[in-house]
Amino acid sequence: MNLYTPGDGKGSFIIDTKISYIHGEPWEITDHNSQSLDIELSIGEAKLHLTHSVFVNTSSNELEFPLHGLAPRFEPYRVTIRANRPDGSHAYSATTDLYHLPERIDGGSITxxxxxxxxxxxxxxxxxxxxxxxxxxxxxxxxxxxxxxxxxxxxxxxxxxxxxxxxxxxxxxxxxxxxxxxxxxxxxxxxxxxxxxxxxxxxxxxxxxxxxxxxxxxxxxxxxxxxxxxxxxxxxxxxxxxxxxxxxxxxxxxxxxxxxxxxxxxxxxxxxxxxxxxxxxxxxxxxxxxxxxxxxxxxxxxxxxxxxxxxxxxxxxxxxxxxxxxxxxxxxxxxxxxxxxxxxxxxxxxxxxxxxxxxxxxxxxxxxxxxxxxxxxxxxxxxxxxxxxxxxxxxxxxxxxxxxxxxxxLGAVTVPLRVTGHSKIDVSGWRVEDRMLISILALQMPSWSNAVSIELPGGASVVKEVLWGSGGWKLDKGLLVKEGGHALETDIIVVEFDA
Known part of the structure; x- marks a missing residue:
């Protein structure tokens, strides 16, 4: 979260180690996908010290930490992260701010x-x-x-x-x-x-x-x-x-x-x-x-x-x-x-x-x-x-x-889903636990009569619910399939996966 409040028991840091060709410090190992970094993270005067290990060229690595040792205040806590190569040949560093704000006493809201x-x-x-x-x-x-x-x-x-x-x-x-x-x-x-x-x-x-x-x-x-x-x-x-x-x-x-x-x-x-x-x-x-x-x-x-x-x-x-x-x-x-x-x-x-x-x-x-x-x-x-x-x-x-x-x-990564059978269909999915919300859009184009299929992650078992649109999408061997449709057709459905 961009801020925490006294009712929060813990928070988490997000650690990204994506390879960039635009900014950062040199990374000279070509086979970077098999490399890891040892993480040391410290929070200013709170004397909170965390360690972790993450793979290079990954994102959204979460590292949880307790908030009880951080007194609520308006001034941010300065956070320093140090990422070390396991062989000790190089270290990388970055900083950020952590906000643990006091409760509001004026009746206002918090977003x-x-x-x-x-x-x-x-x-x-x-x-x-x-x-x-x-x-x-x-x-x-x-x-x-x-x-x-x-x-x-x-x-x-x-x-x-x-x-x-x-x-x-x-x-x-x-x-x-x-x-x-x-x-x-x-x-x-x-x-x-x-x-x-x-x-x-x-x-x-x-x-x-x-x-x-x-x-x-x-x-x-x-x-x-x-x-x-x-x-x-x-x-x-x-x-x-x-x-x-x-x-x-x-x-x-x-x-x-x-x-x-x-x-x-x-x-x-x-x-x-x-x-x-x-x-x-x-x-x-x-x-x-x-x-x-x-x-x-x-x-x-x-x-x-x-x-x-x-x-x-x-x-x-x-x-x-x-x-x-x-x-x-x-x-x-x-x-x-x-x-x-x-x-x-x-x-x-x-x-x-x-x-x-x-x-x-x-x-x-x-x-x-x-x-x-x-x-x-x-x-x-x-x-x-x-x-x-x-x-x-x-x-x-x-x-x-x-x-x-x-x-x-708001609770999952937006995942573009691959479509075959038509070039003007835009599909994304959001998976939370054993269900995925899928949004299927036919963009500006004539109606079509051929079969269109959408590739889903493994384990999709049933179309559980149609939230918007005419439906007609069926599961066939892990694919969402439909024959024919019309211009600017929108379908919002929920697919269930095997536990």
């Missing part, structure tokens, strides 16, 4: 970020204090366009099944934020009904005085889930250090909640802007858009010039998955801690670059494609939306916002 799988853990303050995974599924919601019109809209939104709400501030106000008297009533209502809040400071995040005022005003609300600072700071050309400066200030004021921002560009100073957040959102809008000629500016769009509303896109579904994959790759190149990524599916249309709204099938595909490529949250732009999209996303929320399904998406 933990799982550094292994990238998900959020929260306490349901309306029921009990146990920690549960939360897969955010919701919209950016217009404050002045809808929310502030009636306090009952909070309950209406909650009743549609969404588990968080991202409130978009009112740029028309003098403070470029909110009427804070009205906002307090809104947050009190969210506290009451148990609707998590993603708080947006897009217009004010570079005004540090305003940021401090807003954080101090809101940080004790039980419904506060996380902060949101820059909205497309790369596309806006904000100062490269702006997001990090604000991140450091927020963390000094509120260490209990993560900070997020949304990046718009394929790669415009990714490292600098991403350094200012724990969670990076990606808003790729590929539906009904001309990606080669700007209908707004009447200019060409290519890799170096022009704005077509979707940076370096081809106008197909793969734009979404490609962007999430490349962001993860950038983060590995940077060499810092991994980031969590969320998707921002398009839920608007008939404006600027986009000639229509997505269809219901396109909306579901964009959402599930993001999750298939390791997004750990979905916040669509924007609400209110069309009746068609409102209906389908409310229906999908019954699946994605449930605790049972969140435990798959």
């Amino acid at each position: 933990k970020l799982d550094s292994l799988y990238g998900g959020l853990l929260v306490q349901d303050y309306t029921k009990d204090s146990s920690w549960s995974p939360l897969l955010p599924y919701s919209y950016y919601v217009s404050w002045d366009g809808w929310l502030e019109k009636s306090l009952s809209n909070v309950q209406i939104f909650k009743d549609q099944g969404y588990n968080i709400i991202h409130i978009v501030p009112n740029a028309g106000l003098a403070n470029e934020a909110f009427n804070f008297t009205e906002l307090k009533m809104f947050l009190d209502k969210c506290d009451e009904v148990g609707l998590w809040v993603m708080y947006d400071m897009r217009w004010t995040y570079q005004n540090l005085t305003s940021v401090q005022y807003q954080v101090d005003l809101l940080k004790t609300h039980k419904s506060l889930l996380l902060w949101y600072t820059g909205d497309e700071p790369d596309g806006q050309g904000d100062p490269l250090n702006a997001t990090k400066i604000t991140y450091d200030l927020i963390k000094s004021l509120d260490p209990w909640h993560p900070v997020s921002l949304c990046l718009n560009c394929y790669n415009f100073y990714y490292e600098e802007y991403a350094s200012g957040a724990d969670i990076i959102l990606s808003d790729v809008y590929p539906i009904a858009v001309n990606t080669s000629w700007s209908t707004v500016y009447d200019t060409v769009c290519n890799t170096t010039y022009g704005c077509c509303g979707c940076d370096d896109c081809h106008g197909d579904m793969e734009d979404i998955s490609n962007r999430l994959d490349i962001f993860a790759e950038y983060q590995s190149w940077v060499g810092n801690l991994p980031k969590t990524f969320w998707g921002v599916p398009m839920a608007f249309g008939n404006e600027s670059y986009w000639t229509r709204y997505p269809t219901a099938a396109e909306e579901v595909t964009m959402t599930m494609l993001s999750l298939n490529h390791n997004a750990k949250g979905i916040v669509m732009w924007d609400y209110p939306t069309s009746n068609e999209l409102s209906n389908i996303t409310s229906k999908l929320s019954q699946v994605l916002a449930s605790d049972r399904i969140a435990r798959f998406f």
